[in-house]
Amino acid sequence: MQNTLDGISLHQLFTSGYRNLKKNMEAINDLNVFPVPDGDTGANMVMTFGGGLQAVSETQTHVGQYMQSLSRAVLLSARGNSGVIFSQFVHGLSRGFAEKETVTFGDLAEAFACAKEDAYHSIITPTEGTILTVIREAADFLAENAKNYDSFQTGFDALQAQMTASLKRTPELLPVLKEAGVVDSGGAGLVCFVDGICAHLHGESLEDIQEDWSAPASMCTDFGPDSRLEYGYCTEFILQLMNYKTDLAAFDLQSFTNPLEQMGDSIVAVHNDGIVKIHIHTFTPDTVLGYARGFGEFVSVKIENMSIQHSQVQTAVQKEKVKFAIIAVVAGEGIKAYFESIGANYVIDGGQTNNPPVSAFLEAFQKFDAEHIVVLPNNANIILTAEQAAQAYTECDVRVIPTKSITEGYSALSMMNPCCDTVDDLIGEMSANLDAVTTGYVTTAVRDANMDGMTVKKGDCIGLDGKHLLASEEGRVETAKALVNRIMAATPKDVIIFFYGEAVTEEEVQALSDYLQKAYPLVDVGFVSGKQAVYDFIISLE
Amino acid sequence: MRDFVVITDSTSDLSLETRQQFNIEYVPMQYIINGEEFKASLDWEAHSVKEYYDLMRGGCRVYTTQVLKDTYLEAFQKAIDAGKDVVYISCSSALSASINVACLVAMELKEKYPEAGIFCIDSLISSLGQGFLAMEASRKRAEGLSAADTAAYIESIKLCVNQCGTVGSLEYLRRAGRVKASKAFFGNLFGVKPLIISDIKGQNFAYKKAKGAVNARIGIAEHIVEAANGVYEELFISHADCEEEMEQVKAEILKRAPFKKVYTNTIGPIVGASVGPGTVIAFCLGTEVTIEGNE
Numbered sequence: 132m133q134n135t136l137d138g139i140s141l142h143q144l145f146t147s148g149y150r151n152l153k154k155n156m157e158a159i160n161d162l163n164v165f166p167v168p169d170g171d172t173g174a175n176m177v178m179t180f181g182g183g184l185q186a187v188s189e190t191q192t193h194v195g196q197y198m199q200s201l202s203r204a205v206l207l208s209a210r211g212n213s214g215v216i217f218s219q220f221v222h223g224l225s226r227g228f229a230e231k232e233t234v235t236f237g238d239l240a241e242a243f244a245c246a247k248e249d250a251y252h253s254i255i256t257p258t259e260g261t262i263l264t265v266i267r268e269a270a271d272f273l274a275e276n277a278k279n280y281d282s283f284q285t286g287f288d289a290l291q292a293q294m295t296a297s298l299k300r301t302p303e304l305l306p307v308l309k310e311a312g313v314v315d316s317g318g319a320g321l322v323c324f325v326d327g328i329c330a331h332l333h334g335e336s337l338e339d340i341q342e343d344w345s346a347p348a349s350m351c352t353d354f355g356p357d358s359r360l361e362y363g364y365c366t367e368f369i370l371q372l373m374n375y376k377t378d379l380a381a382f383d384l385q386s387f388t389n390p391l392e393q394m395g396d397s398i399v400a401v402h403n404d405g406i407v408k409i410h411i412h413t414f415t416p417d418t419v420l421g422y423a424r425g426f427g428e429f430v431s432v433k434i435e436n437m438s439i440q441h442s443q444v445q446t447a448v449q450k451e452k453v454k455f456a457i458i459a460v461v462a463g464e465g466i467k468a469y470f471e472s473i474g475a476n477y478v479i480d481g482g483q484t485n486n487p488p489v490s491a492f493l494e495a496f497q498k499f500d501a502e503h504i505v506v507l508p509n510n511a512n513i514i515l516t517a518e519q520a521a522q523a524y525t526e527c528d529v530r531v532i533p534t535k536s537i538t539e540g541y542s543a544l545s546m547m548n549p550c551c552d553t554v555d556d557l558i559g560e561m562s563a564n565l566d567a568v569t570t571g572y573v574t575t576a577v578r579d580a581n582m583d584g585m586t587v588k589k590g591d592c593i594g595l596d597g598k599h600l601l602a603s604e605e606g607r608v609e610t611a612k613a614l615v616n617r618i619m620a621a622t623p624k625d626v627i628i629f630f631y632g633e634a635v636t637e638e639e640v641q642a643l644s645d646y647l648q649k650a651y652p653l654v655d656v657g658f659v660s661g662k663q664a665v666y667d668f669i670i671s672l673e
Numbered sequence: 674m675r676d677f678v679v680i681t682d683s684t685s686d687l688s689l690e691t692r693q694q695f696n697i698e699y700v701p702m703q704y705i706i707n708g709e710e711f712k713a714s715l716d717w718e719a720h721s722v723k724e725y726y727d728l729m730r731g732g733c734r735v736y737t738t739q740v741l742k743d744t745y746l747e748a749f750q751k752a753i754d755a756g757k758d759v760v761y762i763s764c765s766s767a768l769s770a771s772i773n774v775a776c777l778v779a780m781e782l783k784e785k786y787p788e789a790g791i792f793c794i795d796s797l798i799s800s801l802g803q804g805f806l807a808m809e810a811s812r813k814r815a816e817g818l819s820a821a822d823t824a825a826y827i828e829s830i831k832l833c834v835n836q837c838g839t840v841g842s843l844e845y846l847r848r849a850g851r852v853k854a855s856k857a858f859f860g861n862l863f864g865v866k867p868l869i870i871s872d873i874k875g876q877n878f879a880y881k882k883a884k885g886a887v888n889a890r891i892g893i894a895e896h897i898v899e900a901a902n903g904v905y906e907e908l909f910i911s912h913a914d915c916e917e918e919m920e921q922v923k924a925e926i927l928k929r930a931p932f933k934k935v936y937t938n939t940i941g942p943i944v945g946a947s948v949g950p951g952t953v954i955a956f957c958l959g960t961e962v963t964i965e966g967n968e
Binding site for chain 1: 966967
């Protein structure tokens with residue numbers, strides 16, 4: 132029976148919680164309000180916490196110090212609204228545990244109070260019936276009862292029962308959940324996490340499901356058996372200098388890196404307390420590693436073929452000096468290329484099913500020597516992450532225009548005027564038309580659903596405006612027409628742009644174009660091959 | 674005191690009626706369609722307005738040439754022969770190199786006729802903005818000012834002629850490349866209208882964007898009314914075969930400012946070639962332009 136925990140046992144509890152979260156990831160993803168396969172809360176929470184766990188030392192005994200490094204690492208990998216809230220929850224726990232070498236269950240009361248505070252602070256307009264409610268009610272419960280439990284096992288059992296009940300009440304607080312017949316996904320994630328902790332306290336050991344999180348879902352590379360190695364390898368390693376190989380006191384970084392200049396370029400070298408970190412672009416990583424190993428042993432090594440890197444992200448090695456740098460989050464090869472062509476300086480790969488973490492934003496920011504960086508998150512679930520990153524970045528002024536969709540992103544980017552004198556003017560012009568944007572989505576229902584007075588079967592084409600199911604006709608073109616007609620009937624618009632997905636044919640585009648020109652002769656209609664997944668059409672109406 | 678003639682060119686977009694009323698002459702430029710050269714007539718002698726802009730709508734590329742040396746020689750010589758001075762108000766030097774040729778011709782003629790006063794003024798604007806300066810020169814002549822004093826007056830007010838307009842399609846601007854703007858302005862944008870002003874160097878400069886036709890009209894109206902700064906005398910609006918759109922812009926401006934007199938005309942073939950059909954441009958006298966366009 133454990134009555135106090137140190138950093139090491141806390142890490143074990145969290146690891147078990149994380150494993151259970153990961154086990155239930157898909158089920159959490161499926162807790163989606165719409166019958167659309169784009170739920171991602173589970174994946175976001177797993178990646179947020181997983182990234183944190185990976186980065187911390189499992190041998191840190193001091194709880195306060197352990198929590199501090201965990202909290203920092205979790206923030207860096209935070210993605211998605213639930214992920215960001217989860218990271219703030221962890222941050223709160225670390226505040227509550229600061230200075231503590233070991234903790235008792237009673238200490239959880241204060242930690243959860245801090246966690247509740249930080250979680251609510253991260254959201255501008257907190258919504259009840261979400262993970263926030265689950266956190267708040269847990270904190271309230273602990274404030275009242277934590278002192279009554281001596282052991283973590285009995286305490287967590289009680290807490291878990293309370294949180295499960297709290298989760299079950301979320302549909303009563305949030306009507307969209309009730310209508311869709313689901314509980315809040317973020318709250319469910321948190322409960323899974325606590326379930327995992329309880330399992331560990333009961334002596335169960337959960338296995339880690341192995342999955343490669345680092346590789347993108349569809350890794351397309353042009354590098355084949357007959358390719359030429361054009362750009363070499365981006366090689367990074369951390370080297371622990373060893374006493375038996377080199378004189379640590381006399382180690383000189385400059386003399387160490389001099390021979391590296393014969394082996395490659397773009398060298399970045401850092402030396403701190405016997406640890407050397409090297410970044411180099413080289414055609415012969417084997418030579419580089421062989422040379423480096425003469426001084427010590429590797430802590431970690433990462434080697435990437437830059438021909439593949441190059442085709443995936445076109446990044447300038449040198450920092451681009453600009454007054455304003457516009458960074459947009461976009462999914463879909465076509466939309467990405469399009470956004471770059473109309474003025475985005477850099478595009479972060481991401482979207483509804485792939486929310487980029489804080490660290491992805493920080494990496495993007497670092498690419499520019501800009502006076503101001505303006506971020507277009509283009510997804511309601513990414514805004515918070517972007518704002519966290521903007522706050523964490525100190526090199527230059529970073530602003531976030533809270534664009535909730537690709538279509539709002541287009542509206543802002545299309546109005547971007549680099550001649551503006553000040554960043555406030557720039558943001559003013561970019562935001563000018565955001566309120567007028569309505570977004571339509573056409574996709575296929577993944578389950579039977581009955582909502583907004585419509586009944587749809589799994590496999591039907593459906594048209595939504597992000598809030599309501601508005602159309603369901605035979606085929607995507609007819610559904611798109613009906614959706615546009617309903618939106619135009621409610622509020623006439625001047626501009627309609629279709630971002631069409633991979634499956635859509637040229638004939639279908641032509642048919643839609645012909646129809647719209649007849650139906651709305653005064654409206655400016657455009658088509659962009661977005662090549663996006665999930666949605667056959669993302670329609671912007673301004 | 675010697676009388677003088679007021680001469681402008683094909684980019685002034687002045688109607689026959691106005692030219693007659695103010696006794697303004699013009700020297701023509703040329704335009705080339707499918708290898709054939711035509712006089713850029715302000716009275717649409719070779720092609721009608723509709724024919725010309727329909728050719729552009731059909732994808733026909735129109736090339737333009739500056740005023741020829743002989744054309745200037747002939748026009749200026751005629752004035753001198755009649756014992757008159759010349760005030761020539763040219764298209765903005767940022768849009769056409771005609772003014773350089775005019776100055777050369779003027780220098781040559783002055784050597785021959787030292788008593789002749791030939792004043793070539795770079796209007797730093799085009800279309801009815803340039804036309805308005807020619808009208809002002811004519812008015813000063815009627816008030817009894819000399820050619821030299823009139824030229825000085827026009828020089829003093831030319832940067833106070835404000836312009837704001839928009840195009841029917843970005844495509845023509847992209848092709849002709851006569852409007853300064855950043856690359857992002859000309860990306861493949863839908864529903865975005867550039868608001869184009871004439872800057873202190875006489876360059877057409879896309880200084881702002883508007884989303885959709887309605888916002889573009891409002892943008893033009895707000896710019897013109899602000900520039901007029903409370904003095905609502907004359908308003909000028911030219912259009913490239915889009916009278917309805919021009920009327921809407923006019924209404925939008927008059928809703929905000931009761932200009933006493935409104936002159937409208939079509940955009941002639943030279944300006945039209947670089948802005949394309951569907952363009953509407955408004956002008957008025959107002960506060961001095963201070964914007965300088967950069968890429």
